[in-house]
Amino acid sequence: MDKNKLNDDIYIRNCPIRNVLARICDKWSILIIFTLEQFPVMRFGELHRMIPDISQKMLTVTLRTLEEDGLVSRKVYAQIPPKVEYSLTSRGKSLLPHLNGLIQWAKEQMNDILQDRRNESGNPSI
Template sequence: MSLQDTSQVSNCSAMSDVLNRIGDKWSVMVVGMLGRNGTLRFNELKRLINGVSQRMLTLTLRNLERDGLVTRTIYPEVPPRVEYSLTALGKTLEGPIGALWDWSAENHASIIEARSVYDARESAATAEEPRRIAYARG
């Protein structure tokens, strides 16, 4: 199926459904880290992904597993060892996510600069606007 024709409701729904999962920050980070590092344990992933909480990582891994992008392997040891890795479907995301990471790294400085220019322009425009004073009718 091709998602070229966005006038088709089913195509928009499919795109929305997929982007809701893989478009969030933590899913991109998890898939990226597993793609770059291979099989990882939970705490290894948590250390590699700056700022993710234990709860958010758990939810993200659960959702990625549900969607067939990540596999969870439990080893019957004491304490139990749990490892995560990309499935064959998850590995198909390595290229697009890798390209996104590379693009981000290459263009981050330009984006920061553009934000500064925009913010300065907005601050100047706000300062120049005449103040509107509301008078209460008595």
């Protein structure tokens, strides 16, 4: 690969890593997708209760982003009070095997990674 190609704005804008993964690889997106895998249809309040450390604003922003990218579906019911349900789209479901692989890897590696962090933080040469 031509190293100069990495500095080309067109290449960077169209790079799948930057364009797609940057949108779904924040901790909230992955947690929302994972939660919607466990509970296929959820209302906003249910999602917020399942992910208690996310603010309402961040949950709203993240759901909008996931909806914009076609990963999450938002269904609004015309009733009072308003009812809105969220679920994974087929595109969102197609992401699950990849996320589940990453989640499994993280579970398998977590103890060793935490141990390495403890070792590094106690290393006076850093």
